[in-house]
Amino acid sequence: MADYIKELRALVGHRSLILNTSAGALLNDKQELLLQERTGNDDWCFPGGFMEFGETLFETCKREFKEDSGVEIEPVTLLKTFDTDIYTYPNGDQTQLITNLFLVKKVSGHLLDHRTEETSDLRYFALDNLPHFFNEQSxxxxxxxxxxxEKNSK
Structure with missing residues (x-):
């Protein structure tokens, strides 16, 4: 979790927070989607995460995607903003996540080949054969x- 959020949590405890996040959707040549298996719960999600104070949504997407996957990306277009989902973490922290999902393209780098604090695995999935997701927003x-x-393959 980002230092900014740790500082906020130290001040407000488990009280509800509204937090901004950015995530990236990276498709390969087969139109398979790269997903991240989260360390700790073995559920899958999009590479991405919380905005740091002073960052733009694009900067957040680029930083978090690289941290989670090892791949440097460039956001191409905003696919959608999700702003109605409330999530309660196992420790009781409650958040309303405002997530901006970007279609991204790979610029450089390779997928992580080791476990990190937030990533236990990375894998491309066919859109008709997806794993269990971390939360309803995913x-x-x-x-x-x-x-x-579907819209752009016609």
Missing amino acids: EKMVQAVIDYV
């Missing part, structure tokens, strides 16, 4: 990717 996000692919 499920909505993947639907936005599917809708985008």
Whole structure:
């Protein structure tokens, strides 16, 4: 978790927070989607994370995607903003996540080949054969990717 959020939590405890996040949807040549298996709960999500104070949404997406996957990306277009989801973490922290999902393209780098604090695995999945997701928002996000692919493959 970002230092900014740790500082906030030290002040407010488990009180509800509204937090901004950015995530990236990276598709390979087969139109498979790169997903991150989260350390600690073995559920899957999009590479991405919390905005740091002073960052733009694009900067957050680029930084978090590289931290989570090892790949440097460039956001191409905003697919959708998700702003109605409330999530309660196992420790009781409650957040309303405002997530901006970007379609991204790979610029450089290679997928991580080792476990990190936040990533236990990275894998490309066919859009019709997806794993169990971390939260309901991730499920909505993947639907936005599917809708985008279907619309642009005609």
